[in-house]
Amino acid sequence: MGKDLILEKLTKKFEKIVAVRDMSIEIMEGEFVCFLGPSGCGKTTTLRMIAGFEIPTSGKIIYDGDVINDIIPQRRNFGIVFQSYALFPHMTVKENVGFGLKMRKVEKSQMSRRVDELLHLVGLEDQKFKYPPELSGGQQQRVALIRSLATFPQILLLDEPLSALDAKIRVNLRAEIKRVQTDLGITMVYVTHDQEEALSISDRVIVMNHGYIEQVDKPIEIYKNPNSKFVADFVGTSNFFEGELEADMFLDKSTGLQFALSRDTRDFSAQQRKAVSISIRPEKIHLYKNLAKIPSGLKKTNVKEGVIDVVTFLGVIVRSIISMFNEYVIVDITEKDFEKAMFKTGETVQLYFPPEDFLIFS
C-alpha cells in the first residue's frame, strides 16, 4: 500500500455555516485528483484542511496511516500553490524557490543546486535573479509551482492555480503541471471551478456541491454518466426537460412534448415518476433541414420541429439555440456540417433526439 491520503467523514463548520459535510474519500499515492464545484461548495475549505490551515470540526484526515488532524502545517510538508501566486515580492526568484529549504536549514550549495534543477524543470533558468513583479503571470505561477516542490513534498495542493491567468497561458501551464506530476509521480490535489480544466488534467474528478460530494469518477464518466442533475448541469452543457414518465416515454403535460427513452426506467418509483428531468447533451442532437432529409429507421416520436433563434460560432463547432415547444434547446454541430446544410437564423428545422442519449434524473 502506498502513502494514501484518506479523508474520513470530514466536516467543517464556520459558526453556523457548514462548509464541508461528512466527506469521505481516498486519494492514492501518485494520483491526480480534482475537486470541482461552484464557489462556496467547500472545495477550497477541504484543501485548506488538508494543508492544515483549517482544523476539521469532526472527522479524520489520514496520511500514510496516521491521523494528521493536529499536525501543524509546517510539519506536514505538503506543497501549496495559490491562486494569487503568493510569491514574496521582496525576494528574488532564487530566494523564493529556496525559501522552504532555508527554513529546513539545508546547506547552501545543496540549496543552490536544487533551485537550479527546479528552474530547469520549468525553463526559467535565466530569471533566477529577477523579482516576482518583473515576471509575467505565467512565469510567476511557474515559480510558485517549483517553490512548492523544492522540499520534495509528499503531496502538492493547488488552489485554483490558473484562475488568474489568460486563457492561452492557462492551457499551456495546465499541460506543464500535468507533465511535472507525471515526471515526479507526486500526488496532486487540485481545486478548480473550471470543468474543462478538471476534466482535462485529472485522473479522478470529485464534483462537490453545498459541501457534499456529488460524484467521484474518471473525467469521461463524469461527462458521460453524471449521476445527478447538478453534475449534468455543472459539467459541460445539457438540455433539460421537466415532466413525468409514462412507461418508457417522457411526457411534459403542459406543452405536450414527449420523447421515447431507451434507458431502463424500472428503478423509478411511482412517486418519482411523477416529476423527473431528462437531459441530453447538445452534441447528441441531430439537426436536419427538413423531414425529407431524415434517414429512415429513426424513431419518429423523437423528431421535433423547431426554429433557429440564435447562432454562435465557437470554432470547430457551431452552437444553435433553437426554439421548440416554448423552450430553448441548445444544439452543437460541427462547423463543417453546419456549412454544408447552410442553416440560417429564423429557419424552421427538424431535430432528432436519440432515445439512448437521454439521461433521467428524479
Add this chain to the structure above:
Amino acid sequence: MEENQAIVIKPVKTVLPDQAVAYIIVGIFAIFFAIFLILPLAQILKSSFVTEGGFTFQNYIEYFGKARIRRSLYNSLYVAGVTTFITTIMAFFMAYAMTRTTIRGKSFYKAVSSLPLMAPSVVQALALISLFGRNGLVTNWLGGKWDIYGPTGIIISELFYCFPYALLILITTLSAVDARLNEAAESLGAGALKVFWKVTIPSARYGIFSAAALAFNLTITDFGNPIVIGGDYNVLATEIYTQVEGMQRFDLGATISVILLVPAVLAFVLNNYFTKRNYSLISGAARPFIRPSSRSKKLIFSAVSIVIVGAIIIIFWAILWTSIVDVWGGRAGQSKQILRWLTAFSTRHYNFSHRGRSISVVWTSLWISLIVAFFGAWLTLFAGYIVEKRKPKGNQLLYLITVLPAAIPGLVLGLGYILAFVRVNWLYYKASIVILNIIVANFTLGMLSTMTNMKNIDKSIDEASTSLGADLPKSFFQVIFPLSRVSFWNNILFFFERSMVTISAVIFLVSPKTQLASITIIHLIDDGYIESACAMSTIVVAIVVVVHVLFLAIFKIKGIKVV
C-alpha cells in the same frame, strides 16, 4: 534523481504551534493594556467615587456645589462648541478650494496647513500672547487695550490647533465624493449656489459631521492652549490640573476627569460612527477632471486659502521671531522703536539657564521620543499583524482595547498613571512611565495604520510561508516585516512626532529629573518668559519639521509613496 536524494531534508523544527504563539502574544498585549490602560482608568473612577468612608457621590456633590468649578464644564462646552462650529466651516471651505477648484499653489497651502500637526498644542496660544498679549507686538504698536486672555484667546488658538485635522478629513471626503454629481446637477439646470447647498454639502455630510466631532474632541481635551491663554477662564482640562497640582486634590481631579470623559468619549464615538458612514458613501468611481474654475470662484477661494494659511504662517513666524530678536514688543507708545527692534537679533533667549531651565530637556525629549518611536512602531506592527492576519480567538477584544486610548483625553490617562503607579518605584516620576504613557496614548492611530497596511498584504503570502515551513516569528520577520517597511517607518515618524509635541498626556508624569521640552514651554510661559518659551517652541518645531522632511526625502529617493 540520485542528486536529489543527496539533499537532506530534515523536518522543520518548531517549538510551538503558531496558534499558541498567537495566543501568547494576544495574552501579553492583554496584560500590557490591562496594566497600562484599564488599571489607570479604574483608578480614576475609584478615586472619584470612593473615599475613606466608602462609596460616595461626595466628590460630585462638591464639584457641582462650587460655582467656580461647575463653571468649567459650561466653559469647556462653550469653547469647544464655538471652535467646532468655526473650524468646520473654515476647513470645509479650504478643503473645497483644494479639491474642487483650480486655484494655484494648492500643495503649498496643504503643506502649511499641516504645520500645526508638528507643533505642541501651545504654540497657537503662545503666538497670540506674543502678538496680542499685554506686552505683545501688535498691542504695543497700536496701543491696543484689549485683553486676549480668556475665552476669545482660547477659541482663536484652538481654531488653528484643530484646523489641520478637520481639513484632512474634509479633503479626503470631498476628493472621494463623486464630483460628477455636481456636473449632473449643473447639466439639469441648477445654479452654482443651489448645487453647492443641495448636492455638495449633503453628499459630504458625514465627512462634515466626522470633522466636527473630531474638532470637538480635540478642543475639549486640549490642555496646552487653555492653560496659557485662559487666564481666569477655567475649562475642565485646566481645572483638573489646578485641583491636582495646585490643591493636591487628586480625588476632585479624578472627578473632573470623569466629567471630561463623557463629552470626549461621546465625540469620539460620534466621529467613529460618521467616519464609517462616510466611507460607505464614498465611491471608488473615477474622479473626473476638475473643469477650470471661473475667475470669481478662483478669486474667492484663493482669498479664503490665503487668509487661513497666512494666519498659520503668522503664528509660526511670531514664535520664531519672538525668539530671535533682542527685544520683542517693547513698551506701549514706542511705535517707531518697536519696528526697528524687529531687526535687532539676539540669541540670548536660547540661553535657558538664565531662566532657571536647561537645554537638556531637549535631549531628554529626543531620547525619550526615539525610544517611544522604536517600541511604538514595533508594538503596533506586532499587534496589527496578529489581529489582522492571524486572527486568534480574542483578537476582537484586543482590537477594541487598542482603539480605546484614542477616546481617552491624555490628561485623564496621565492622572490615572499617577494614581495607579504612585507606589511603583521604577515607574513613578521616571522616564519609563513617560515612555509607556506616550506609547499607549497614541497606540490607536499607529495600530490602525498598520492594519490598513496588513489588509493590503495578501493572506496567502502568509500561508505560503507557513506551508513552506516558516513558523509565526519567521513569517513575521522574513516575510511580513519586509513588506511592511513603509508603514513601519511611517509609524516611527508618527510616534516620534507625537512624543516630541505631547503635553497633556505627560504633564502629570514629568519630574525635574525627567523634564520634556514641550512641558518646559508651559513652565516658561508660566514664569513669564515668553521669548524663551518661543525659543523652546522653535527648537521643538524645528526638530520635528527637519525629521519629517528628512523622512519624506528618504521615502522619495527610495521611490516609496507616502499616503
